[in-house]
Amino acid sequence: MRKTNLVLFIMFIMAAFSVQAQQGQALPPLVSVSGIGEVRVQPNEVVVNLGVETRAKTLNEARKETDSKAAAIISYLKKQGVDAKHIQTSYVTLNPIYNSGEYGRTAPDFYVAQKNMTVIVKKLDKFDELLSGLYQVGANHVNGIQFQVSDVEKYKAEARKKAVANAKEKANSLTSELGAKIGRVYAINESSGNGGGPRPMYKVAMMESAAYDAAGGPTISGGELVISSTVDVSFIIE
Known part of the structure; x- marks a missing residue:
C-alpha cells in the first residue's frame, strides 16, 4: 500500500514539473500586427x-x-x-x-x-x-x-484578403527597419469589434443615408457602404 502511494506521489510530482516546464517555455521572437481591409460598394x-x-x-x-x-x-x-x-x-x-x-x-x-x-x-x-x-x-x-448589398459575402472575402495583405505589409516594414525579416505565421485571428473574441466580424457602415431633393428628384440616396475586416497576425522573426 505504501509502495503504491509512493509511486502515485512521484508521478504527481513529475506531472507538476512537466506543467511548469511547459508554462515557462519561452515563445519564439514574434512581431504582432493588425491589418485592416475595406471595400466600398454601392448598395443594390x-x-x-x-x-x-x-x-x-x-x-x-x-x-x-x-x-x-x-x-x-x-x-x-x-x-x-x-x-x-x-x-x-x-x-x-x-x-x-x-x-x-x-x-x-x-x-x-x-x-x-x-x-x-x-x-x-x-x-x-x-x-x-x-x-x-x-x-x-x-x-x-x-x-x-x-x-x-445582396452579394455581401463576396465583399467580405475581399475585405479580409486586403486586411491580411495590410498586416503582412506592416510586419515587413517593422522588421526591415531592424535588419530582420518575417518567417512563417505563428497565429492569426479575425477580431470582432464588440469584444466577442476572435470570431469573424464585419462592419457595414452607411456613409450616406437619406437625402431630399427639393427640386423634385429622388427622395433617397443610397450613398455607399463600407465593408471592413480586421485581422491580428503574429509572424516569427527570422
Missing part, C-alpha cells in the same frame, strides 16, 4: 420596415380593418414585382386604450391594432413610386430603411 437593395395602424370602437373592427389593409399592402408589393420571400410580417399588436379618467371604468374607449412588415426592395430607382403606392393602399407609417 433597401430594407424597409413599414406597417399599418388602425383604431376602432371594437376589437373585431380594429382587427378586421388592419388585416384588410395589410393584405392590400402585400398584394400591392407582389404586383410591383417584390418576391413573396422578401415580405415578412415582423410585428402584430392589438391593444385596448383607456382615455377616460372615470374610476372603475372597465370598457376601453377604443382599440388600436397594428401590423408591421419588413420588405426587401431591389429596384432602388422605383423606391419613391413604390412607397407612394404603399401609402395609397393603407400603409400609414415607415419605421426606417437600411441599405445593403
Whole structure:
C-alpha cells in the first residue's frame, strides 16, 4: 500500500514539473500586427420596415380593418414585382386604450391594432413610386430603411484578403527597419469589434443615408457602404 502511494506521489510530482516546464517555455521572437481591409460598394437593395395602424370602437373592427389593409399592402408589393420571400410580417399588436379618467371604468374607449412588415426592395430607382403606392393602399407609417448589398459575402472575402495583405505589409516594414525579416505565421485571428473574441466580424457602415431633393428628384440616396475586416497576425522573426 505504501509502495503504491509512493509511486502515485512521484508521478504527481513529475506531472507538476512537466506543467511548469511547459508554462515557462519561452515563445519564439514574434512581431504582432493588425491589418485592416475595406471595400466600398454601392448598395443594390433597401430594407424597409413599414406597417399599418388602425383604431376602432371594437376589437373585431380594429382587427378586421388592419388585416384588410395589410393584405392590400402585400398584394400591392407582389404586383410591383417584390418576391413573396422578401415580405415578412415582423410585428402584430392589438391593444385596448383607456382615455377616460372615470374610476372603475372597465370598457376601453377604443382599440388600436397594428401590423408591421419588413420588405426587401431591389429596384432602388422605383423606391419613391413604390412607397407612394404603399401609402395609397393603407400603409400609414415607415419605421426606417437600411441599405445593403445582396452579394455581401463576396465583399467580405475581399475585405479580409486586403486586411491580411495590410498586416503582412506592416510586419515587413517593422522588421526591415531592424535588419530582420518575417518567417512563417505563428497565429492569426479575425477580431470582432464588440469584444466577442476572435470570431469573424464585419462592419457595414452607411456613409450616406437619406437625402431630399427639393427640386423634385429622388427622395433617397443610397450613398455607399463600407465593408471592413480586421485581422491580428503574429509572424516569427527570422
